[in-house]
């Protein structure tokens with residue numbers, strides 16, 4: 001058996017709650033597969049390993065990219081995707097997650113869930129007998145980060161030894177970028193205002209993982225320090241979904257954390273500007289930077305499709 005075939009066997013039937021579920025080799029395999037599936041699609045090659053299968057997409061929060069890329073990706077792989085808004089299923093009326101998981105497992109070949117507390121994803125995975133994919137929780141956003149590292153790999157030709165600076169809220173994006181960077185040997189520097197640092201447990205876990213790959217994980221309050229000589233600068237909204245009522249307080253706390261023309265001068269001249277989107281121009285990023293020549297935001301958004309196709313093919317195939 002080749003290494004790729006072995007990895008394929010390893011991934012079949014697994015869940016993806018966060019990237020720490022996977023080895024460095026398994027993540028690299030998924031990134032390579034995503035690039036291969038992108039090439040196939042651009043060449044007009046039909047590839048339908050999931051013919052006759054169905055994935056359910058549970059959404060407790062809004063979405064543009066995640067919903068559309070999972071639905072389109074499933075269709076392109078020959079599968080059917082069911083959009084299950086919390087408001088339309090019994091989960092929204094109090095049916096418990098464990099019953100929901102067991103019922104859905106009798107119909108579906110995979111479940112994606114976008115939710116608030118990460119424990120909801122864990123509970124779903126615990127009780128479902130089909131693969132469960134985290135489509136964003138308050139703690140983690142691994143699907144986005146697969147697409148992000150795919151984008152950096154495509155743009156820079158490598159990942160190991162590069163530096164990614166993340167400026168802003170120590171949220172789900174910061175966490176998954178740290179874990180993914182640690183797994184892939186990418187140095188990650190996070191600059192957040194006091195009180196908005198990433199979760200200390202996730203930082204500790206990332207540093208533990210990074211010992212094997214040589215990645216350096218830095219947490220600071222200085223955006224300038226984080227951005228210094230960076231190959232990629234990443235930011236995200238100041239108030240994530242579920243935290244909207246804190247918008248005003250956060251605007252004050254984050255006012256010195258905008259990625260603007262002045263800050264990016266500290267990075268390498270060929271730095272990539274990255275954002276998971278949706279973005280707020282004039283808050284976490286200036287319009288000049290997000291719409292400027294270093295911005296790869298639409299490549300990231302596109303790669304959600306290819307990365308999740310790789311994921312669905314690997315887990316549900």
Ligand code: CP
Pocket residue numbers: 062063064065066067136144276277278
């Ligand atoms: N980046 C991302 O997950 O976007 P959506 O919220 O539109 O799915």
Ligand code: NVA
Pocket residue numbers: 136171172173236237239240241276277278
């Ligand atoms: N941190 C953001 C990411 C959106 C894709 C949120 O959770 O709202």
